[in-house]
Amino acid sequence: MSRRLPFPVACLFLFTLAGLARAQDLKLPTELQVSRGRLAQVVIESKGAETSWTIIPPKLDAFREYDPDPKTIKLRVLAYTDGEFYLVASTAVGNKVTQAVCRVVVGTPPVPVPPGPDPGPSPPDPGPKPDPTPPAPAPIPTAGLRVLIVEETANRGQLPPGQADVMFARGPGSLWEFMRAKGAKDAAGNPELRVFDKDRNLSADPPHWQEAMKRPRTSLPWLLVSNGKAGYEGPLPRTTEEVLAIVRKYSE
């Protein structure tokens, strides 16, 4: 449904826009402030049959999360450097093409210098500014890479096949195989990867899993990733590739 525009075409769209547009056929936030190294959600609501999006410059990672409404595009973006980026979306309703732009500000970007007379020597660089938004605490404060998937087992038959494979595949390329290689290990030497029903009683489980299960969730199945310093909490992506893209971020 959504696809990336070629970069030169995307630039043309960007530079033809007067300011930041918010069209009736296409809605997304006009601005988004995010922290470096943290996932942030951007929701595009479209009335068109097909919607395209791209990021300028292409230095933000982004992936689409599942939503039952094909015209609701939920993106998760992840930035690695401070700066200013533009998420450009476009669609067509009938013969009318619509674009909308979301300005994504990561950290505290440098103020642009206006053209004019030579302002004189630049003041000495005070050094990098600290990120004004402190990172959220890790979902599991214990050191080591851990993954928790919370599901409703009664609904397991409704899951798309790829999503069920995330939980149970044991072959090469699986989440389990990745955690066996890179994840923390329990006392028995098994990867710290758990798949629990939301109602399971964890009173016999280690405290860090008990506390992780108490954390708020907004949907099921749910993914929690933690390396003791930072982490991710959100809906479980539909494919192993998308899940591993998240888990790898916290494995170093």
Add this chain to the structure above:
Amino acid sequence: MGLQNGEPLIHDLNAHRHLNVVINGEVKGRGAVPRDYDVQPPETFSPPSEIKVYSEQELREIIREKDAKKSRNSDILRAAGIRSMDQGQFGYCWGHSVVGAVQGARAAQGLPHEDLSAFAVCATIKRGRNEGGWCGLAMQFVREKGVPTVARWPQGDADYRKYDKPEVWADAKTNIVTEDYVDLTREVYNQNLTFMQALSCLAQNFFIAMDFNWWAHSVLGCDPVDLSNADIRDDDSGKLITGPQLVAMLDVTSGFGVRDRNSWTDSYGEQGFFVLTGSKAIPDGAVAIRVVGAAA
């Protein structure tokens, strides 16, 4: 896809060969008896209508995907290093199938493996007697009291008085079936629907304990298997079974089989695994486990 690693296929033409099996010089026990509905009426367990039942086409696609991704229940057991259980010569298969399913459910949840004691379940229910039962009987026990580890109650020991202690049952309460499970009893429901329900449970990575009256045996159900393109050979001659004989055998289960694990050590079949098909694959009683955890 289909059969793998030389695992045996049990069907209508060769089932008789698996009635009295000797492993390492020991005649292995069985012990399943038909369910006594006076003891356990149909409403004991959750109805099977709550589970999603796949169409044949959906099931074939799911089987193909799970074979490729190694996301079958048998893959979960192998990856966890879980070996077949051993009931010895006791008629306690009906407890071993259920406890095997508890171990499998733990592995599916990512929990570290613990060898659990099926003898604790059966010997307590039968007060030490070497006597048959059915999987539902063992499942009701595990739902109420749980299963202790073999560290607390060794396998092979039916002396229930020796182990009937608070610390054993406290240990058992860390492995209780807490979520609804499914009663797939053929007596109440159409038997073809029963088989597809069982395969659907397995396709959703729920482990099942399955009773077979023809075999007087209960085994751990693991994977749905698509045999529609499998080479099925006569055990004696090695020749392919084809034509009307093959059709008659596979038609009953629409070309599907079920991969199970026996409780006769890893020396049976392929590390305890084998496949049932045809009328021999349709269980007379079956229960599926969704969640294992601590008691509330």
